[in-house]
Amino acid sequence: MGLNEKPLSTLHEKASYDLADFEVPTGREEAWRFTPLSRLKGLHNGKAEPVGHVRVDVDAAPEVTVETVGRDDARVGKSFVPADRVSAQAWNSFEKATVITVPREAVTSKPTVLTLTGSGDGAAYGHLVIKVEPMAEAAIVLDHKGSGVYADNIEFVVGDGASLKIVSLQDWDDDAVHVSHHHAQLAKDATFRSFVVTLGGDLVRLSPSVSYTAAGGDADLSGVYFVDAGQHLEHRLLVDHSQPNCKSNVDYRGALQGQDAHAVWIGDVIIRVEAEGTDTYELNRNLILTDGARADSVPNLEILTGEVAGAGHASASGRLDDEHIFYLQARGIPHDEARRLVVRGFLGQLIEKIQIEEIRDRVFAALEDELAR
Amino acid sequence: MTVTDRPELEGLGNYKFGWADPDAAGAAAKRGLSEEVVRNISALKNEPEWMLDLRLKGLRLFDKKPLPTWGSDLTGIDFDNIKYFVRSTEKQAASWDELPPDIKNTYDKLGIPEAEKQRLIAGVAAQYESEVVYHKIREDLEEKGVIFLDTDTGLKEHPELFQEYFGSVIPVGDNKFAALNSAVWSGGSFIYVPPNVEVEIPLQAYFRINTENMGQFERTLIIVDENSYVHYVEGCTAPIYSSDSLHSAVVEIIVKKNARCRYTTIQNWSNNVYNLVTKRAVAYEGATMEWIDGNIGSKVTMKYPAVYLMGEHAKGETLSVAFAGEGQHQDAGSKMVHLAPNTSSSVISKSVARGGGRTSYRGLVQIEEGAHGSASTVKCDALLVDQISRSDTYPYVDVREDDVSMGHEATVSKVSEDQLFYLMSRGLDEDEAMAMIVRGFVEPIARELPMEYALELNRLIELQMEGAVG
Numbered sequence: 052m053g054l055n056e057k058p059l060s061t062l063h064e065k066a067s068y069d070l071a072d073f074e075v076p077t078g079r080e081e082a083w084r085f086t087p088l089s090r091l092k093g094l095h096n097g098k099a100e101p102v103g104h105v106r107v108d109v110d111a112a113p114e115v116t117v118e119t120v121g122r123d124d125a126r127v128g129k130s131f132v133p134a135d136r137v138s139a140q141a142w143n144s145f146e147k148a149t150v151i152t153v154p155r156e157a158v159t160s161k162p163t164v165l166t167l168t169g170s171g172d173g174a175a176y177g178h179l180v181i182k183v184e185p186m187a188e189a190a191i192v193l194d195h196k197g198s199g200v201y202a203d204n205i206e207f208v209v210g211d212g213a214s215l216k217i218v219s220l221q222d223w224d225d226d227a228v229h230v231s232h233h234h235a236q237l238a239k240d241a242t243f244r245s246f247v248v249t250l251g252g253d254l255v256r257l258s259p260s261v262s263y264t265a266a267g268g269d270a271d272l273s274g275v276y277f278v279d280a281g282q283h284l285e286h287r288l289l290v291d292h293s294q295p296n297c298k299s300n301v302d303y304r305g306a307l308q309g310q311d312a313h314a315v316w317i318g319d320v321i322i323r324v325e326a327e328g329t330d331t332y333e334l335n336r337n338l339i340l341t342d343g344a345r346a347d348s349v350p351n352l353e354i355l356t357g358e359v360a361g362a363g364h365a366s367a368s369g370r371l372d373d374e375h376i377f378y379l380q381a382r383g384i385p386h387d388e389a390r391r392l393v394v395r396g397f398l399g400q401l402i403e404k405i406q407i408e409e410i411r412d413r414v415f416a417a418l419e420d421e422l423a424r
Numbered sequence: 425m426t427v428t429d430r431p432e433l434e435g436l437g438n439y440k441f442g443w444a445d446p447d448a449a450g451a452a453a454k455r456g457l458s459e460e461v462v463r464n465i466s467a468l469k470n471e472p473e474w475m476l477d478l479r480l481k482g483l484r485l486f487d488k489k490p491l492p493t494w495g496s497d498l499t500g501i502d503f504d505n506i507k508y509f510v511r512s513t514e515k516q517a518a519s520w521d522e523l524p525p526d527i528k529n530t531y532d533k534l535g536i537p538e539a540e541k542q543r544l545i546a547g548v549a550a551q552y553e554s555e556v557v558y559h560k561i562r563e564d565l566e567e568k569g570v571i572f573l574d575t576d577t578g579l580k581e582h583p584e585l586f587q588e589y590f591g592s593v594i595p596v597g598d599n600k601f602a603a604l605n606s607a608v609w610s611g612g613s614f615i616y617v618p619p620n621v622e623v624e625i626p627l628q629a630y631f632r633i634n635t636e637n638m639g640q641f642e643r644t645l646i647i648v649d650e651n652s653y654v655h656y657v658e659g660c661t662a663p664i665y666s667s668d669s670l671h672s673a674v675v676e677i678i679v680k681k682n683a684r685c686r687y688t689t690i691q692n693w694s695n696n697v698y699n700l701v702t703k704r705a706v707a708y709e710g711a712t713m714e715w716i717d718g719n720i721g722s723k724v725t726m727k728y729p730a731v732y733l734m735g736e737h738a739k740g741e742t743l744s745v746a747f748a749g750e751g752q753h754q755d756a757g758s759k760m761v762h763l764a765p766n767t768s769s770s771v772i773s774k775s776v777a778r779g780g781g782r783t784s785y786r787g788l789v790q791i792e793e794g795a796h797g798s799a800s801t802v803k804c805d806a807l808l809v810d811q812i813s814r815s816d817t818y819p820y821v822d823v824r825e826d827d828v829s830m831g832h833e834a835t836v837s838k839v840s841e842d843q844l845f846y847l848m849s850r851g852l853d854e855d856e857a858m859a860m861i862v863r864g865f866v867e868p869i870a871r872e873l874p875m876e877y878a879l880e881l882n883r884l885i886e887l888q889m890e891g892a893v894g
Binding site: 327339341342343344345346347349350351352353354355357358361362363364365366368369370 | 777806808809810811812813814815816817818819820821822823824825826827828829830831832833834835836837838
């Protein structure tokens with residue numbers, strides 16, 4: 052029995068388009084142990100009938116084409132295979148998919164904004180494909196609002212030498228449930244910048260993943276979340292390095308306040324045998340502002356080759372440092388203002404990375420709003 | 425630069441302890457596990473009824489529990505082919521000369537009597553196959569009430585302590601291998617340090633497997649009473665055989681209020697030993713438990729020394745270093761369970777993989793409700809010496825309390841070309857340069873070892889690294 056007869060990676064779970072291949076989670080599975088299943092409103096066990104809807108409004112840049120297509124469209128479902136039960140449920144239940152195409156070598160003149168508004172009257176399933184053809188450049192904003200129970204899959208297909216920046220805002224009403232899988236597939240020398248902002252919703256579980264089809268891909272995944280009392284905000288990242296000389300960098304930061312505010316961050320990276328010259332780093336930090344909040348942060352790293360440029364991860368969760376507050380108070384800044392400044396400094400560093408100005412301003416405003424609560 | 429270019433260098437002559445002694449006792453021993461085997465072990469040892477019951481319970485639970493599906497591949501263990509109990513000598517010797525010549529010879533080669541003569545150690549135990557064959561503690565410590573016995577004798581002489589503590593830290597059914605150990609345990613060390621006693625030089629145990637397909641199941645119980653200190657050191661070796669042996673120990677440690685215990689292991693089993701060990705300590709108020717864990721040998725090691733921090737301001741520390749060469753998987757780490765307020769833990773793990781070997785850090789930090797003000801840091805560094813080796817990091821964190829601070833950091837890196845070039849430009853050849861870099865990498869752990877073990881570790885690194893570059 053050689054060591055290599057074991058499945059090479061334990062982080063990479065099975066993937067299938069068939070819902071029957073995934074058992075209904077019980078909460079004991081590694082992938083579901085943090086998620087309060089009872090609050091998923093049936094998304095995980097097939098009981099969430101697609102009676103609601105989530106409206107998709109697109110304010111597109113003139114260079115891109117926007118289409119609404121059926122399930123049988125050849126471009127849908129090409130870049131990913133569902134890797135968990137809810138993702139498979141969404142894949143099997145959506146009716147219409149939105150496909151946005153950025154044509155070859157086009158450089159968009161403004162961000163394309165998709166507003167997804169939940170009607171609040173039951174479960175809905177969606178599918179989005181964003182396809183950036185070779186050498187093109189685009190910025191996309193996904194703005195989730197309203198209420199409801201929503202599960203979807205989003206495919207980001209980034210062509211050779213193309214560049215895609217996305218911002219995904221989860222600014223749901225307080226009672227929304229959203230389970231989403233973002234998958235980015237990077238071709239040769241493709242660049243992908245993702246920025247996730249999760250603020251609203253009763254339960255949000257977002258699983259961004261990245262795969263590479265050729266050498267030279269570069270992915271940067273950032274995220275900011277602010278968890279209030281009773282909220283469960285979960286981000287599960289997977290970067291699968293299977294090609295040589297690709298890069299990935301993950302930086303997620305969150306602040307938590309209030310009773311039973313719960314943040315979960317899982318950061319998995321696999322560096323496969325072929326992926327020589329990989330450079331990867333993952334970071335998660337949580338700032339706990341009040342008693343009663345809890346942050347779970349688990350980075351995992353599997354490296355199957357000895358030839359890596361660099362690999363590492365770090366995770367830290369802690370309370371707001373009393374000394375920082377004291378220092379500011381000693382300089383005459385009132386306690387609440389001092390606290391606000393520290394949190395703003397902690398998250399602001401990351402928020403600054405959002406290159407679309409109006410979105411950046413909106414996130415800062417939302418942060419101020421949260422801190423005023 | 426790859427090791428695969430020079431296969432003739434791989435592993436040849438690297439293992440110094442690979443000789444085997446003539447093996448009459450082992451050849452006669454029975455293979456396989458059954459209730460009869462368990463009853464026989466217990467009867468041979470004249471054990472009290474409650475211990476037999478505990479063994480039988482262990483056997484039932486062992487049969488019931490599945491093999492772990494995570495970690496290493498354990499399907500290669502043939503439980504029916506293992507010899508569960510091998511008695512190598514009829515009675516424990518009071519001096520090395522009383523031992524059968526084969527066994528004495530072995531320990532001479534390992535250098536144990538010499539170390540004892542030079543008073544580098546305060547007490548020594550030597551376990552050969554299933555039982556401790558030699559045992560000695562310095563007279564002055566004995567006068568202070570320090571007990572250092574093999575576990576079988578300990579059970580006979582101090583049944584009250586065993587009734588109270590045996591199996592209290594690691595329950596019989598804790599996991600499949602702890603259950604197996606509970607069923608067939610034999611040998612190991614029993615230490616009791618009375619309150620306010622500092623044992624300033626280490627107590628040492630040396631474990632040797634000689635028989636092919638032997639299962640060694642030693643059971644160690646250490647109780648450090650209030651305000652006391654003890655350092656226990658163990659080393660392990662075995663001959664190289666073509667088929668596998670199993671080492672499955674259970675180590676239970678109780679560190680009472682304001683006491684401190686340090687437990688050092690240098691595991692250098694030959695590459696045909698499955699090393700599946702359960703080690704756990706409980707630390708009460710203000711107590712400190714330190715695990716220093718070196719994993720160099722074995723085919724597969726799965727070992728996660730744990731500290732349960734039971735009292736306020738208790739502290740747990742693990743320093744762990746692992747080397748994996750060809751065909752080896754070192755799946756090691758540490759568990760820190762915070763059960764009381766203001767407890768702290770730190771884990772530092774260093775691993776080196778070469779020649780297609782695999783090192784994994786697998787850890788757990790758990791902070792239970794009520795353990796507010798607790799702090800934990802985990803730092804893992806892995807060094808990869810070639811392209812075909814692998815390294816994984818699975819830190820597991822479970823926090824159920826607020827007001828805690830958690831930190832985890834891991835890096836995986838290659839030996840840098842610049843460092844190699846620098847050393848080689850100063851006249852070192854590549855092997856030496858590589859060994860020097862690796863020694864520097866593990867230095868923070870090596871310096872925590874008793875001197876002779878640090879030297880041993882450095883020597884082992886050199887052997888491991890020999891031929892690592894082609």
